[in-house]
Amino acid sequence: MTYEEKLNNVSVLGAAGKMGSGILLLTAIEMTDIRLKSAKAPGSMILNAIDVSSAALSELHLYLRNQIRKIAEKKIVLLRGLYSGNKDLIENTEIIEYYIEDVISHIMLSTRTESSYQSTIIFEAIIEDSEIKIDLFRKILKNNNNDPWFFTNTSSVPISELDRGAELNGKIIGFHFYNPPAVQKLVELIATDKTDIMLVEFARQLAGNLSKKIVPANDFPGFIGNGHFIRDLLFGISMAERLSEKFKLPASIYAVNRISHDFLIRPMGIFQLMDYVGIDVCMKILQVMRSRLKDDQLHSNLIDKLISAGIKGGQNPDGSQKPGIFIYEKGRPTSVFDCDLLKYLPLESFRNDIDKKIGNPPPSWKPWKEVVNNRQNHVFLKHYFSELKGSDTPGSKLAVEYHLNSKRIGLELVESGVADNIGNVNTVLLTGFYHVYGPVNDYLD
Amino acid sequence: MKKKIFLTAGYNTISQGTGRKEFNPKKLRPGIDHYLKEAGQATIKKVGGAANVDEGVIGNFIASSFVKQAHLGAFLSEIDAGLRYKPSQRVEGACASGGLAVLSGIKSVLTGTSDVVLAIGVEVQNSVKAVYGADYLGYAGWFGDRKAGHAYFFPGLFSNRAGAYFEKFGREKTRKAFAVWYKNAIENARLCPTAQEYHNTCEDLVSLALTEPDPKIFTEFLNAYDCSKVSDGASSIAICSEEGLQKAGIDRSDAIEIMSWSLVTDNITKSPDDPTKLSTIEIAASKALQSAGLKIKDIATIELHDCFTIAGILSIEALGLAKHGEGAEFVLEGSTSRLGSIPVNTTGGLIGWGHPTGATGVHQTVAIWEQLTGKAGASQVNIPASKPYGMTINMGGDDKTVVAIVFKR
Numbered sequence: 014m015t016y017e018e019k020l021n022n023v024s025v026l027g028a029a030g031k032m033g034s035g036i037l038l039l040t041a042i043e044m045t046d047i048r049l050k051s052a053k054a055p056g057s058m059i060l061n062a063i064d065v066s067s068a069a070l071s072e073l074h075l076y077l078r079n080q081i082r083k084i085a086e087k088k089i090v091l092l093r094g095l096y097s098g099n100k101d102l103i104e105n106t107e108i109i110e111y112y113i114e115d116v117i118s119h120i121m122l123s124t125r126t127e128s129s130y131q132s133t134i135i136f137e138a139i140i141e142d143s144e145i146k147i148d149l150f151r152k153i154l155k156n157n158n159n160d161p162w163f164f165t166n167t168s169s170v171p172i173s174e175l176d177r178g179a180e181l182n183g184k185i186i187g188f189h190f191y192n193p194p195a196v197q198k199l200v201e202l203i204a205t206d207k208t209d210i211m212l213v214e215f216a217r218q219l220a221g222n223l224s225k226k227i228v229p230a231n232d233f234p235g236f237i238g239n240g241h242f243i244r245d246l247l248f249g250i251s252m253a254e255r256l257s258e259k260f261k262l263p264a265s266i267y268a269v270n271r272i273s274h275d276f277l278i279r280p281m282g283i284f285q286l287m288d289y290v291g292i293d294v295c296m297k298i299l300q301v302m303r304s305r306l307k308d309d310q311l312h313s314n315l316i317d318k319l320i321s322a323g324i325k326g327g328q329n330p331d332g333s334q335k336p337g338i339f340i341y342e343k344g345r346p347t348s349v350f351d352c353d354l355l356k357y358l359p360l361e362s363f364r365n366d367i368d369k370k371i372g373n374p375p376p377s378w379k380p381w382k383e384v385v386n387n388r389q390n391h392v393f394l395k396h397y398f399s400e401l402k403g404s405d406t407p408g409s410k411l412a413v414e415y416h417l418n419s420k421r422i423g424l425e426l427v428e429s430g431v432a433d434n435i436g437n438v439n440t441v442l443l444t445g446f447y448h449v450y451g452p453v454n455d456y457l458d
Numbered sequence: 459m460k461k462k463i464f465l466t467a468g469y470n471t472i473s474q475g476t477g478r479k480e481f482n483p484k485k486l487r488p489g490i491d492h493y494l495k496e497a498g499q500a501t502i503k504k505v506g507g508a509a510n511v512d513e514g515v516i517g518n519f520i521a522s523s524f525v526k527q528a529h530l531g532a533f534l535s536e537i538d539a540g541l542r543y544k545p546s547q548r549v550e551g552a553c554a555s556g557g558l559a560v561l562s563g564i565k566s567v568l569t570g571t572s573d574v575v576l577a578i579g580v581e582v583q584n585s586v587k588a589v590y591g592a593d594y595l596g597y598a599g600w601f602g603d604r605k606a607g608h609a610y611f612f613p614g615l616f617s618n619r620a621g622a623y624f625e626k627f628g629r630e631k632t633r634k635a636f637a638v639w640y641k642n643a644i645e646n647a648r649l650c651p652t653a654q655e656y657h658n659t660c661e662d663l664v665s666l667a668l669t670e671p672d673p674k675i676f677t678e679f680l681n682a683y684d685c686s687k688v689s690d691g692a693s694s695i696a697i698c699s700e701e702g703l704q705k706a707g708i709d710r711s712d713a714i715e716i717m718s719w720s721l722v723t724d725n726i727t728k729s730p731d732d733p734t735k736l737s738t739i740e741i742a743a744s745k746a747l748q749s750a751g752l753k754i755k756d757i758a759t760i761e762l763h764d765c766f767t768i769a770g771i772l773s774i775e776a777l778g779l780a781k782h783g784e785g786a787e788f789v790l791e792g793s794t795s796r797l798g799s800i801p802v803n804t805t806g807g808l809i810g811w812g813h814p815t816g817a818t819g820v821h822q823t824v825a826i827w828e829q830l831t832g833k834a835g836a837s838q839v840n841i842p843a844s845k846p847y848g849m850t851i852n853m854g855g856d857d858k859t860v861v862a863i864v865f866k867r
Contacts, residue, residue, distance in 0.1 A: 086589045089609040090675060103605045104593040 014133070016218055017047050019162070021058050024129035025136040026149065028062035028122075029069030031328065032166050033138035035194030037062050037073070037120065038080050039223050040136065045116045049095040060119045061128040070122045072330060080195055081116045085109040130156045136188075138166040141297040143174060150179035162212050164188040169235045169301040173205045183207035186216050189236060190225075191445040192290070193332075199445035200225040205232045228440050233431040234305040237441045239298050240431050241452065242286070243311065244422045246295065249273055249283035250315050252411065260370075263349045264363045266338060268371055269411070270346070276374045276401070276412035278381050278394075280447045285346060288326035288337030292319050318352045372406025384449045394449070398456035413457060423452040459716065463567050464703050465560075465865070466713035467504035467696040468824030471496050473654040473812025474690040475584050483584060490525050490582045491536060493692035493814075498537035498578050501694040505574060505706035508540025511696070512572035516548045517559030517579035518816035523594040524585050534576075545572075552598035553765065554854030555579065556693070556819025557861025561721060563697035573702030579820030580692040588688055595815070598855040600727045608677060613685055615856045616766040617677035622733040623768060624679065627783045635786035636767035637667035640683050640809060642795050643764070647806030649837040654687045654812035684767040686808035693821040714830045717847065717864040718749035726858050734783075736769070738857045740776040746849070746862035754778045757864070758841045759829050760800060761822035763853040764807045770794075773851060774802075801839040804829060819852035819861060826850055830867040841867065 023040055027033035037060070044058045064070050085092060089105050092112055096102045102111055121128065126149065129135055135153060137146060150163060163185040165175060172187045179185075187203025200220045204213050220227045230236040235243055249269050256265035270282030287295055296316050303311040319325075319338060326337025339346035340357055348357035377397050384390050398416075401409050423438040432438045439451020450456070471493055475481055494516070502508055514534040522528040534546035549558040556579030563575035583591055589609070596604055596611035608614025624632055641663040647653035660666055667683040676682065698706060703713055722742040731737065747754060754777055762777070764770035771785040779800060780788035788794065794802040805811045805825050808818060826848035828834040830841060841848075846867035853860050 086587060087675070089589050090673070093609045100605065103601075104596070105589050105609055106593055109589070 016215060017051065019133050019215060020044050020047060022061075022132045022159070023059070023134040023136065024061040024063055024132040025138065026063050026126075026129065027137065027139035029064035029066055029073055030138055032190060032192060032194060033064065033136075034073060034076055035192075036136050036138055036166065036190060038077055038195050041077070041116045041119055042081070042084060043219070043222055044119050045112070046095070048119075049115070052098075055115070055118055058119055059121060059131070061121050061123055061132065063123045063126065063128055065124060067124050070124065073122065074117065076330065077117060077120070078113055081113045082109060084195075085112045126152060127156070129153050129161075131159065132157065133159045133161050134164065135161050136164045136166065141167060141169060141294060141301065143170045143178065143301065146170065146175055147178035150175065150181060150185075154179060154181065160184070162186070162209070162215070164216070166190055168239050169298040171232050171234055171305060172203050173207070173232050174305075176205060176207060183209045184212065186212050187230070187232070187236070188216055188220075189230075189238065191238070197445060198224070198226050199441060200227050201230045201236050201238055201441065201445070202227045203230050203232055203236055226440070226444055228437050228444070229433065230437070230441075231431050231433070233429065234302045235298065235431075237426055237432050237438055238445050239302070240426050241419070241422050241438065241442060242290070242446070243295070243298055243302060245419055246283055246287055247311070247313060248415065248418045248422075250313050252415065254315070260363075260367060261351075262353075263351045263358050264367050267346075267349055267360055267364065268367050268408075269415075270339075271368075272371065272408055272412050273415055275378070275380075276408055277416055278379070278384055278397070278449055280381050280385070284338050286446075288334060288339060288341075289328070291325060291327035292316060292337055293325045293327070296320055315352065319350065322350070322352065322355055324350055371408035371411070372404075373408070374412075375400035375404050375409065381449060385447065390449055394454075395456055402457055416452075416457060419452040420454070420457075459718065460568060462700055463564050463716040464698045464700070464710075464713040465695050465716065465823060465827055466698060466703065466706070466708045467501045468694070468827040469497050469500035469504070470652045470693045470821055470824050471691045472652045473687065473814060475654050475688050475812060477654045477658060477687065479657045481584075487584065487690065490521055490527055490530075490580060491533065493580050493582065493690065494530075494533050494578060495537050497580070497692035497694035498534075498576060501576055501578075501696050502538050505696045505698075505708065508538040510702075510706045511538075511541060511544070511574050511576045512702075513544060513563075513566055513574075514541060514546035514576045514578070515559045515562045515566075516546070517550075517555035517557070517577070517820060518548055519550060519552055519555045519581060520594050520597060520815070521580070521582065523597070524591070525582050530580070537578075541576075550816075551859040551861075552854035553763070553813070553815045554819055554852045554859040554861050555816040556821065556823075557850070557852030557854075557863070558721075558859075559820055560695070560697065560823050560863065561719060561861055564716060564719060567697055567699050567702065573699045574706055575697040576694065577697055577820055578692060578694040579814070579817035581814035581816040582690040583688050583814065584690050591688060602727060610677060612856070613677045613680055613766065616768050617671075617679040619730070619733045619772065620679040620684075620766075620768040623771070626734055627786065631790070632771070632786045633668065635771055635789040636684055637664045638789050638792075639764065639767045639770045639794075640664075640667035642789075643803060643806045643810030645810075646796060646804055646837060647810030650805035650811060650835075653806045653810055654689055655806055655810045680766060680768065686765045686813035689812035689814040691812060691814035691817050691821075693817045693824050695820060695823055695827065712831055714827050714848070715866045717752070717866050718746050719861070719863045720745035720749070721859075721861050723859045724857065726855060730857060734772070736772045736776040736853075736857045738860045739763075739773055739851055739853060739862075740778075742860035742862040743777050743849075743851060746864050750847075750864040752847060752864060756845050757800065757847045757849045758845045759804055759826065759839055760802050760849045760851065761804075761807065761825050762802060762851040763818070763822075764803060764809055765813060765853070767809070769853070770802075770807070770809075777851070796837075796839050804834065804839050805837050819850070822850040822852055823863065823865075826865050830865060
């Protein structure tokens with residue numbers, strides 16, 4: 014079966030979710046472009062959007078239309094070529110509108126797993142729960158006679174565990190998109206010793222066609238991305254807990270968030286990132302990693318407390334941030350949750366005091382936004398970190414400590430065999446997390 | 459000319475769009491009525507109020523698509539209630555609409571119908587993304603060619619001209635001339651507070667302009683820096699008889715005189731005979747100079763229609779400033795810079811000042827009025843006493859409608 018034939022019938026499980034909807038979008042675009050290039054009849058390619066929530070599915074079309082429009086606007090030159098044979102489509106606006114309908118026409122909404130029984134490719138982006146995933150794969154495998162390949166978007170569950178559990182016999186690969194899949198360029202690709210070589214080749218071609226950058230990760234819980242993020246988060250939490258001996262915990266959380274955001278020139282602070290990922294998702298990942306790695310350190314009382322208080326973070330369908338450890342206005346934290354009082358406290362009540370106590374970043378500091386657009390940022394970063402190292406302010410000292418720990422996590426990912434090399438760790442942080450430098454660098458040497 | 463015609467009381471709004479610090483595409487912006495009022499009211503004030511204005515004419519290309527508004531002539535008394543029931547019309551000739559508005563005013567004064575005509579050019583284009591704006595701007599060409607044309611139809615047409623020119627006269631030298639054209643445009647715009655590129659701070663403009671074109675997302679031979687801006691803006695000027703000037707209380711030294719004009723059109727459904735030439739501009743310029751009894755070397759400064767860098771180079775040749783195939787050298791030598799032998803587009807032209815399409819012809823006229831009357835501020839160039847003349851070349855479509863006007867201090 015050729016690459017194109019494999020894509021004749023695809024299913025996305027969890028298609029209405031945050032990751033699933035993005036995967037659905039990209040797959041629909043790829044299938045449509047293949048069909049237009051090969052002049053196949055409409056209806057010859059099917060994409061099943063399967064989700065347990067019919068309410069969420071019903072909201073998909075609006076999301077998809079908006080996203081397809083944005084993509085079509087950017088590739089209008091290509092689209093004019095693809096539709097050159099259709100003499101009714103003359104203006105850009107006609108072509109874009111037609112393309113939106115063309116892409117949408119492939120997508121069949123469904124709440125039933127049965128819809129995937131004809132598929133040759135199955136994307137899975139459901140809840141981060143190994144047993145649920147395995148049950149679903151088993152059920153599909155039993156009823157699908159097309160020898161399907163499974164692509165799992167899991168960010169933590171070992172692929173070999175899913176393979177073994179569902180008896181997929183190497184017909185599964187880890188294909189981990191970053192959030193949001195339509196925008197983020199990184200895909201972590203996790204093949205096991207058993208993974209079908211044809212499947213690996215197909216996955217590489219697919220990632221290339223979706224304009225994604227592949228980083229291979231080895232089959233350890235959390236892979237590279239969460240392998241770093243989760244440990245980085247736990248370090249941030251422990252730093253905040255330590256600071257809480259001096260300041261109260263909510264103020265310490267604010268301080269560590271600011272240090273990991275501003276002082277380390279990252280796109281967001283570590284607690285903001287936790288909210289972005291979703292605190293419930295973070296807890297699931299922690300559970301998976303703790304049990305598989307048999308490492309009791311992979312646990313956080315703070316996260317447990319937040320979840321039991323019903324604080325989950327994550328995003329609204331429009332991409333805005335739901336309340337997590339922070340409440341946000343226009344994307345900026347304005348209040349922080351106090352786990353003892355079980356209520357949010359305005360940052361205003363202590364911000365000036367804490368900012369004064371931790372001090373400012375060194376003089377050459379620039380915000381992340383300015384650095385990320387400058388491709389020649391190595392010279393600047395080297396200088397900035399040397400200033401950071403020489404600075405006496407508590408904020409700078411904590412930032413140095415934080416960065417060195419992040420570097421240590423990166424090195425351990427290579428030592429433990431999760432990543433093949435330092436370059437792969439750095440690429441994941443640069444591409445998947447939009448950092449302006451990889452954690453393993455010589456800036457503080 | 460059967461009688462003396464003067465221009466005075468010019469005004470330009472800011473050319474609004476990307477490049478301006480205050481521009482935010484996500485925020486609600488002023489509409490076409492705002493621009494008409496700002497420009498029109500400024501000129502009306504300078505001529506002593508609406509009572510002194512006999513007639514209005516509004517040059518606009520395609521507001522009916524960009525902002526869903528046609529029938530712009532009837533905005534006249536929205537600009538000033540004192541103009542209610544006075545004659546007014548909108549004129550259109552694609553990007554030469556502004557030039558046509560000025561001509562329309564000249565003709566009215568010539569026939570004796572009016573002594574003071576308020577001519578305004580206006581366009582609002584940031585209402586839609588460029589990919590949709592390209593459809594609307596495409597109406598300036600032959601729609602029969604649209605299907606086979608580029609997504610960005612006009613950049614595509616001028617990219618074809620650039621490709622043909624590269625093949626005939628060499629790519630590298632010509633691209634370098636494009637880059638110098640861009641640099642001159644931006645440096646001039648930095649001297650003019652209403653220019654869209656007024657805030658531009660790029661240090662190495664030539665390197666930026668030499669960015670390789672990417673045919674996957676844009677055209678084969680032109681990059682974004684080779685193109686004029688997407689702009690919102692309006693310009694206005696008063697066209698007066700001698701009596702009109704007196705009535706408005708305007709000193710002769712604050713006005714410029716029309717020496718001659720020409721309006722030349724070519725068949726919109728036909729491709730250019732020679733894509734390396736702008737033959738309609740050539741004829742229009744030569745006619746206007748001939749009726750003025752002048753040679754191109756008598757002109758002190760020119761506002762020409764650089765909707766694309768290649769159009770700038772080809773215009774230089776069409777005007778006879780350089781021989782065919784030598785326009786690139788002429789630009790590379792610095793002849794068109796503000797200190798060169800013929801300063802061109804002294805406030806940045808369509809690439810630097812901006813290109814609110816239907817307003818451009820009026821803006822060019824205002825720019826010449828400012829230069830010849832010494833009102834150009836930081837962008838003022840030297841106008842030698844021996845050649846007190848300026849000229850505008852306003853082009854509609856791909857060299858299909860051309861308005862050329864020669865002015866005297």
